[in-house]
Amino acid sequence: MISTFGYLTLALAFLLAVYGLFAVVLGLVQKSAAWTESARLALLLIFPLVTVSLVVLTMLLVGQRFDVAYVYSVTSSEMPIYLRLTAVWGGQSGSLLFWSWLVAGFSLFFALRKWRDEPDLLPWSLLVVFLTLAFFLMVNVFMETPFERFWHMPDGSRVLSVLQPVGAWSLVPQDGQGLNPLLRHPGMIWHPPTLYLGFIGFIIPFALAVSSLASGRRDRRWVDIARPWMLIAWVFLTLGLVLGMRWAYDILGWGGYWGWDPVEIAALLPWLSATAWIHTAILQRRKNHFKRWNLVLVILTFVFVIFGTFITRSGVLSSVHAFAGSEIGLPMFIYTAFLSLGSLGLLVYRWRDLHTDYAPSFGFTKETLTLFSNLILLSILMVCFLGVIYPIISELLTDTQITVGPAWYKRITGPLLILQLFLVGICPLAGWSLTNLTRWRKHLWVLLPISLLAPLAAWFFGDVRGGLALLCMWLVSFSVGVLIADYLQGAAREKGSAGGNILSALWSPIQRNHRRYGGMLVHLGIVLLSLGIIGIEGLQQETQSTLSLGETVNLGGYSFKFEGLEHFEEADGRLVTEALLSITRDGKPIGALYPQREIYPNMGLAITQPGLRSNLAVDLYAVLIDWRPISQDEATFRVFINPLVTWLWVGTGVVTLGTVVALLPDKLRRK
Amino acid sequence: MSPSGTQPTKSNRLKYMIGGGLFLIALILMIISATKATAEFFMTVRELNETREDLTGQNLRVSGAVIGESITYDSAANELQFVIAHIPGKDDEIRAAGGLSFVLHQAVVDPDNPRIMVIYQGAPPDMLRDEAQAILTGTLNPKGEFLAEELLLKCPSKYEEAVPNQVEN
Numbered sequence: 001m002i003s004t005f006g007y008l009t010l011a012l013a014f015l016l017a018v019y020g021l022f023a024v025v026l027g028l029v030q031k032s033a034a035w036t037e038s039a040r041l042a043l044l045l046i047f048p049l050v051t052v053s054l055v056v057l058t059m060l061l062v063g064q065r066f067d068v069a070y071v072y073s074v075t076s077s078e079m080p081i082y083l084r085l086t087a088v089w090g091g092q093s094g095s096l097l098f099w100s101w102l103v104a105g106f107s108l109f110f111a112l113r114k115w116r117d118e119p120d121l122l123p124w125s126l127l128v129v130f131l132t133l134a135f136f137l138m139v140n141v142f143m144e145t146p147f148e149r150f151w152h153m154p155d156g157s158r159v160l161s162v163l164q165p166v167g168a169w170s171l172v173p174q175d176g177q178g179l180n181p182l183l184r185h186p187g188m189i190w191h192p193p194t195l196y197l198g199f200i201g202f203i204i205p206f207a208l209a210v211s212s213l214a215s216g217r218r219d220r221r222w223v224d225i226a227r228p229w230m231l232i233a234w235v236f237l238t239l240g241l242v243l244g245m246r247w248a249y250d251i252l253g254w255g256g257y258w259g260w261d262p263v264e265i266a267a268l269l270p271w272l273s274a275t276a277w278i279h280t281a282i283l284q285r286r287k288n289h290f291k292r293w294n295l296v297l298v299i300l301t302f303v304f305v306i307f308g309t310f311i312t313r314s315g316v317l318s319s320v321h322a323f324a325g326s327e328i329g330l331p332m333f334i335y336t337a338f339l340s341l342g343s344l345g346l347l348v349y350r351w352r353d354l355h356t357d358y359a360p361s362f363g364f365t366k367e368t369l370t371l372f373s374n375l376i377l378l379s380i381l382m383v384c385f386l387g388v389i390y391p392i393i394s395e396l397l398t399d400t401q402i403t404v405g406p407a408w409y410k411r412i413t414g415p416l417l418i419l420q421l422f423l424v425g426i427c428p429l430a431g432w433s434l435t436n437l438t439r440w441r442k443h444l445w446v447l448l449p450i451s452l453l454a455p456l457a458a459w460f461f462g463d464v465r466g467g468l469a470l471l472c473m474w475l476v477s478f479s480v481g482v483l484i485a486d487y488l489q490g491a492a493r494e495k496g497s498a499g500g501n502i503l504s505a506l507w508s509p510i511q512r513n514h515r516r517y518g519g520m521l522v523h524l525g526i527v528l529l530s531l532g533i534i535g536i537e538g539l540q541q542e543t544q545s546t547l548s549l550g551e552t553v554n555l556g557g558y559s560f561k562f563e564g565l566e567h568f569e570e571a572d573g574r575l576v577t578e579a580l581l582s583i584t585r586d587g588k589p590i591g592a593l594y595p596q597r598e599i600y601p602n603m604g605l606a607i608t609q610p611g612l613r614s615n616l617a618v619d620l621y622a623v624l625i626d627w628r629p630i631s632q633d634e635a636t637f638r639v640f641i642n643p644l645v646t647w648l649w650v651g652t653g654v655v656t657l658g659t660v661v662a663l664l665p666d667k668l669r670r671k
Numbered sequence: 672m673s674p675s676g677t678q679p680t681k682s683n684r685l686k687y688m689i690g691g692g693l694f695l696i697a698l699i700l701m702i703i704s705a706t707k708a709t710a711e712f713f714m715t716v717r718e719l720n721e722t723r724e725d726l727t728g729q730n731l732r733v734s735g736a737v738i739g740e741s742i743t744y745d746s747a748a749n750e751l752q753f754v755i756a757h758i759p760g761k762d763d764e765i766r767a768a769g770g771l772s773f774v775l776h777q778a779v780v781d782p783d784n785p786r787i788m789v790i791y792q793g794a795p796p797d798m799l800r801d802e803a804q805a806i807l808t809g810t811l812n813p814k815g816e817f818l819a820e821e822l823l824l825k826c827p828s829k830y831e832e833a834v835p836n837q838v839e840n
Binding site for chain 2 (some may be wrong): 182359360361362371372375379383386390401402403404405408409411412415416440546583605606607608623625626636638645
């Protein structure tokens with residue numbers, strides 16, 4: 001049977017991982033390059049095997065093989081094909097297989113790089129990779145396998161098993177239970193895989209850090225090799241987080257774009273430490289300092305990835321993201337503890353070797369700003385971590401569970417984030433030496449007044465009166481101004497060599513120093529993204545109203561008129577009720593919103609789909625809450641005006657572009 | 672490239688320590704004040720009913736089983752009301768008692784189980800239905816009703832059923 005085949009390839013991949021682990025250890029003990037090479041070759045085979053297994057699972061899902069328990073639990077016959085494909089990561093065991101597949105994929109690329117120049121880093125890196133692969137494949141093979149099928153036993157009982165038990169015959173349900181309706185959204189296509197790519201990408205920098213420590217190197221070679229992996233993982237994690245925000249924004253009940261849910265926070269933790277690493281890695285490259293700190297950050301990043309996986313999959317915390325209760329909590333915990341203690345122990349063991357005599361400079365320099373931004377990032381990280389584990393510690397200490405919610409996080413991280421935005425904004429003003437500021441003096445006389453235009457415009461045209469919101473808007477416009485001015489200065493310096501051609505002069509700073517200007521582009525993206533957050537956190541307006549047919553509700557200068565309700569049935573069995581709200585501003589019609597409520601009759605669940613109209617300035621967002629079923633001439637709506645939210649998505653695009661620029665090959669420079 | 676103006680010296684370390692130290696003290700003060708103002712105590716429905724008087728004004732978090740027939744929503748006032756029944760607070764107790772969906776079902780059908788009225792200003796969430804697990808944050812009013820500010824709902828039963836009952840012959 002095909003499902004048995006999928007299981008066997010998975011089991012074979014697991015055996016190869018175990019073999020690889022032994023071969024690496026033998027190679028290390030006997031100092032034998034042959035064993036290491038054998039392990040590397042085993043690694044190359046694991047990816048194709050897990051790929052076959054994943055393809056089999058996909059075929060089972062698409063082919064509606066409901067006798068397979070996983071297919072039964074996450075799909076049903078009325079689901080469209082794209083959702084059946086996304087069901088690969090729609091449940092615990094399938095998503096674990098997908099996770100293992102990604103680990104195997106990253107490891108494959110890593111094993112294929114040229115190792116000739118640093119043979120000592122290879123075996124220890126392989127050890128980390130194999131430990132991880134062997135662990136996740138073990139969970140997939142023995143504890144959470146997506147290939148189990150239903151069987152009728154001769155004694156009338158029903159069992160779950162991969163192989164056919166003696167005397168049993170197959171039990172084939174007519175239809176599956178179907179994917180949780182909340183997951184039936186295009187967000188399901190992109191959000192989980194990008195997030196997973198981000199998480200798993202950090203394994204390579206982590207493996208390099210461990211191997212650098214274990215092999216006793218004191219140079220920064222590992223940082224150089226790790227940088228592109230780190231940036232790739234970072235940008236995928238960023239995309240994954242923001243795609244999750246977009247999804248949450250589109251589905252009511254998920255608390256806007258960010259709900260401070262423990263699992264969301266758990267995904268933010270490695271993002272924060274990775275962001276800190278990207279910055280201090282530059283200091284290590286330039287000043288050969290922060291050796292220990294960068295190791296700490298990489299280890300923290302990966303430990304937080306595994307910690308996040310642990311709390312999501314073990315069911316220790318309640319969250320919208322949590323998988324249903326599972327038995328893999330304990331092994332996950334052991335694995336997490338082993339990796340964390342092992343790598344931190346190694347760091348402590350090598351601590352003295354990594355000593356440097358360098359004392360940092362203090363003043364308005366990039367170095368000082370980087371250190372303070374590190375302090376802020378790590379403070380946010382500590383606060384978030386504390387918030388997540390608060391219920392667990394308080395229960396241990398006082399026997400009462402104390403939890404903290406969004407209000408707690410917002411109060412503490414709000415000021416920190418504003419401070420961080422300020423640092424991002426002034427960063428180009430600081431150079432590696434103090435003299436940089438004099439270069440900026442005359443530009444600042446122009447930039448400061450211009451940057452005041454944005455908050456002034458918000459005051460007069462947007463009726464914004466909140467002091468904090470105005471301050472933040474000034475910070476945003478000032479930062480954007482500084483970043484653009486910095487880039488134009490760079491371009492002006494190149495103008496002569498470009499022969500006066502404006503286009504090539506504009507491209508030349510990137511060509512000359514793509515790392516710096518890629519980074520600045522990422523900063524620009526972060527600043528624009530903050531604009532969206534300021535809009536929804538500081539300037540959101542909302543109202544709720546029950547309207548009769550033809551009545552209007554007014555909010556923020558817009559009028560929303562209830563024009564009617566419509567009921568229809570979708571092909572997949574959903575019963576949809578759609579309302580029509582026409583919008584006018586100053587008497588002029590500008591469009592309509594179509595908020596919906598969908599009912600899944602065979603699951604007894606309803607989903608709310610907001611009506612949304614967005615442009616760069618404002619999102620108009622309406623939710624259909626209730627209606628009189630019989631007369632249909634009265635319905636209740638909640639209407640939101642969310643200014644500037646689109647910049648959250650635009651900023652993310654700029655961040656992605658900037659990371660790509662920063663990742664361009666160094667050769668560009670010498671052209 | 673030696674930085675002009677700032678000589679890297681030991682005294683710079685001191686400056687960083689003072690700056691960082693002040694920053695951390697401010698941070699800790701912020702955490703303490705935020706905790707005092709917003710932290711929520713987790714209680715079961717039974718505990719809420721027993722210690723009602725001492726809890727007025729305190730931020731609370733409670734988990735219970737939704738009783739479907741008690742759900743009412745007044746759209747004019749935008750007020751949602753429903754009753755939740757006691758379930759054990761700890762995960763291992765729930766597991767020992769037969770799993771979440773079993774515990775939720777028992778909690779709803781047993782009339783002697785402690786119950787509490789919940790009042791929420793807002794629309795009924797999509798997942799609010801009979802035997803769902805509601806996790807609520809809010810405060811108690813003097814009448815002993817729970818004024819919820821936030822609702823989180825889980826419906827486990829559908830996804831816990833390991834072996835299907837419907838079979839093709």
